[in-house]
Amino acid sequence: MPVSFDLFGTLVTAEMPANPADAVARELRDRGVTVPDDWTAAYRTPHIDTPDGAELPLPAHVAAALRSRGVDASDTVVRRAVVAAFDPDVRRRPGVDAALAAARKRGPVGLCSNCSVPELVSRTLVRADLRDAFDAVVTSAACGFRKPHPRPFETVAADLGVAVERLVHVGDDPDTDGGIEAIGGRFVDVSDTPLTALDDALEGGP
Structure with a gap:
């Protein structure tokens, strides 16, 4: 059984800027823009x-x-300013290790995250000590579409070598992560099923 996870709000909490426009402006000015x-x-x-x-x-x-x-402004300067503006403190949510272990014993494990900021997902995984936890990592910025669009789910399923209909996706937002259900997969909402209880939730299969 392949399982994919959302990142922000599901596996980690991250302190994002309260005012993104101001945060980006500050970093642009620091770079002479x-x-x-x-x-x-x-x-x-x-x-x-x-x-x-x-x-x-x-x-x-x-x-x-x-x-x-x-x-x-040059693309390089703008990119660096945006990356610097979104440089959060990251904390694992309770139950991450148990959830990943429950998924791992059933099959390949992927990450499927909506994120428009370059490098943010990779830096978050490093800071949360999750860099090597996944067989496939898909971001909306990389695949070109945001959940609930089918493309991110289809991409992570393809990268895991499975049919998307077999995918179980674990997330915190029914409006985005729940999009897996429209293409035949299964959604597990961590608001209803804590990460510590994922082993039991996966027991019944896709």
Whole structure:
């Protein structure tokens, strides 16, 4: 039985910026970028058309927001500013080891996370000592679509070498993680089934 896990809110808690626009602006200024006076409005306004369910990497959005105000900054500078703005303290949630062990004894284990910030998932896994815990890691930024779109689930299933209908996905958000059910898989909500109880929840199969 293949099992995939959501990351933020499911396996770890992470302290994200209370005001992302301000956090990004601060890092841009530190790198010599002129931040527009109406930056908050620019940051909150979509500037790039994307298909329904598609993930737009945050550096691309920030660069477009700057251009909309006549500010040109290199892609490298913008990316570094965004990565630095989202550099959270990370803590494992209770029961992670037990949940991963329960999944591992049943088959391959993957990670499937919505995240538009480059490097955030990989850095979080390192800080939570989970870097080697998964057979496949899929992020929305990398695959181009956000859960509940089928693409992230299909991608992690393919990377695990299994049919997506066999996948059990463990997460904390029925609106996003629950999207696995629309394509035949099973959703386990950690709000109802704590990680410490996952072994029993998986007993019945997909």
